[in-house]
Amino acid sequence: MSLTPTRQPIIPKIKRETIKKLIKKGERIDGRKLDEYRPIEIILNPIPKAEGSAWVKLGNTIVMTGIKLEVGTPYSDRPNEGVLQVHAEFVPLASPTFEPGPPDENAIETARVIDRSLREPRAIRLEDLAIIPGRKVWLVFNDIYLIDYDGNTIDAGMLSSMLALNLAKIPKIVSIEDDNVIIDKTVKESPLPINLNVVTVTVGLLDEIPLVDPLLEEELVIDNKITIAFDEKGRITGIQKAGMKGIRTSVLDEVIDIAFKKANELHELLRKVLSNPENYMKTLI
Amino acid sequence: MEKPILIREDGLRHDGRKPDELRPIKMDVGILKNADGSAYVEYGGTKVIAAVYGPREVYPRHLALPDRALIRCRYHMASFSTSDRKSPAPSRREIELSKVIREALEAVVFTELYPRTTIDVFIEVLQADGGTRTAGLTAASLALADAGIPMKDLIAGVAVGKIDGVIVLDIDEVEDEFGEADMPIGYAAGIEEIVLLQLNGVLTREEFNKALELAKRGAEQIYKLMKETLHKKYLKVLSE
Numbered sequence: 001m002s003l004t005p006t007r008q009p010i011i012p013k014i015k016r017e018t019i020k021k022l023i024k025k026g027e028r029i030d031g032r033k034l035d036e037y038r039p040i041e042i043i044l045n046p047i048p049k050a051e052g053s054a055w056v057k058l059g060n061t062i063v064m065t066g067i068k069l070e071v072g073t074p075y076s077d078r079p080n081e082g083v084l085q086v087h088a089e090f091v092p093l094a095s096p097t098f099e100p101g102p103p104d105e106n107a108i109e110t111a112r113v114i115d116r117s118l119r120e121p122r123a124i125r126l127e128d129l130a131i132i133p134g135r136k137v138w139l140v141f142n143d144i145y146l147i148d149y150d151g152n153t154i155d156a157g158m159l160s161s162m163l164a165l166n167l168a169k170i171p172k173i174v175s176i177e178d179d180n181v182i183i184d185k186t187v188k189e190s191p192l193p194i195n196l197n198v199v200t201v202t203v204g205l206l207d208e209i210p211l212v213d214p215l216l217e218e219e220l221v222i223d224n225k226i227t228i229a230f231d232e233k234g235r236i237t238g239i240q241k242a243g244m245k246g247i248r249t250s251v252l253d254e255v256i257d258i259a260f261k262k263a264n265e266l267h268e269l270l271r272k273v274l275s276n277p278e279n280y281m282k283t284l285i
Numbered sequence: 286m287e288k289p290i291l292i293r294e295d296g297l298r299h300d301g302r303k304p305d306e307l308r309p310i311k312m313d314v315g316i317l318k319n320a321d322g323s324a325y326v327e328y329g330g331t332k333v334i335a336a337v338y339g340p341r342e343v344y345p346r347h348l349a350l351p352d353r354a355l356i357r358c359r360y361h362m363a364s365f366s367t368s369d370r371k372s373p374a375p376s377r378r379e380i381e382l383s384k385v386i387r388e389a390l391e392a393v394v395f396t397e398l399y400p401r402t403t404i405d406v407f408i409e410v411l412q413a414d415g416g417t418r419t420a421g422l423t424a425a426s427l428a429l430a431d432a433g434i435p436m437k438d439l440i441a442g443v444a445v446g447k448i449d450g451v452i453v454l455d456i457d458e459v460e461d462e463f464g465e466a467d468m469p470i471g472y473a474a475g476i477e478e479i480v481l482l483q484l485n486g487v488l489t490r491e492e493f494n495k496a497l498e499l500a501k502r503g504a505e506q507i508y509k510l511m512k513e514t515l516h517k518k519y520l521k522v523l524s525e
Binding site: 001002003004006077103105108109111112116120121226231234235236237238239240241242243244245246247248249252253256260 | 380477
């Protein structure tokens, strides 16, 4: 059952008013412009045991995605394709308001929005991941860990997922006997087949004023958040509206225009990072 | 199952509908004795029932909010609603849809009128044939109205989609499964606000604009039916 959020971080009324007043003047509490992302720091493959991994710091929001590949059985309705599963864990170390336990509706929503936005444009060539068609395929687990929570987990989660997927390497298949596939995880061979990159842009709305990449404190005062996924070709590959107010069509139009512009910037960033990944392969500290 | 022909040579859909045509829609309110408000909605083969309890006391008490009513919403599919039996335990999909439906309802209900209470909305999908969340939202909105809960507006839910390259209204299960995009919306036609919006699929910007317009036009038709249904109910109550 979904209920009106009651356990949210508390922000003083005076700060709430300040945030609102600033946004109405076109300013923000952290000095950004309304259409500006927070600084993005990226560390690639910090977890060598994962088939691919990426640490993304978006302002003070930290997200890490690890890709694990395993051999398993395909879905019965797609017998000749690999399987992609996206999960998100909002672990209690990330925020005083998170509690241990199975993923809540926010974590599930984050994972499912990212899953759909990757699946629908066929960002991963799952058809190339069959080992014994109909019986054994690669299972791709895209696990997103929220490590420090300061708003906009979907965009950070999508960015780290896309980076980790691009870096992921498929382990070597040693032998196949009947349905028994032996793999050697110490030898990583070919990269995971990627068709195209996808990014999401989340735009908040306060009294119909759009603001890109809302901070947690902003998320607590704004009316809505709209997440729009774009692929490299500029197509919309997913939308999710969240929040407890309605939106007029003209405002939605404006939001999509802004999101499209910002998506181009994020795609540019992905291209820059992935063309020279070794520059981003650092240790965590 | 092989992909069927979704758009026939004559331009009609697999069930003979035009691209901008809704399925046959049925709705009724006040169908349950125990609930404070209830509604039954059918979009073609999709059959949904919704019940509202409240405003009522919140248990456990600590969940109550001092300045407004809590809204609790559960979207649930019956185990027999799909061709393969669905486990009755809430799936990740149902948890997400409960959230987006609740958020849509929060946009219209005057929750500030009932502080320290809860308004509980239960949606049961009895048969799923595409558009269950949107039919569920329509039913929930009707059930809230039937319960006499003050709202800014009614919400009509409808899904549009892209099938074989054509933007179509009110997609069914087959069109959802084999189509290129599914975009459910919840539209409060009186105040002209979109309260639920999701897209599962790939659309260009132009296609999105077209789909949204089509969805709004479809939702307006459903909105009219909702008003008629409520009106009929009140006339009946009056005559009794």
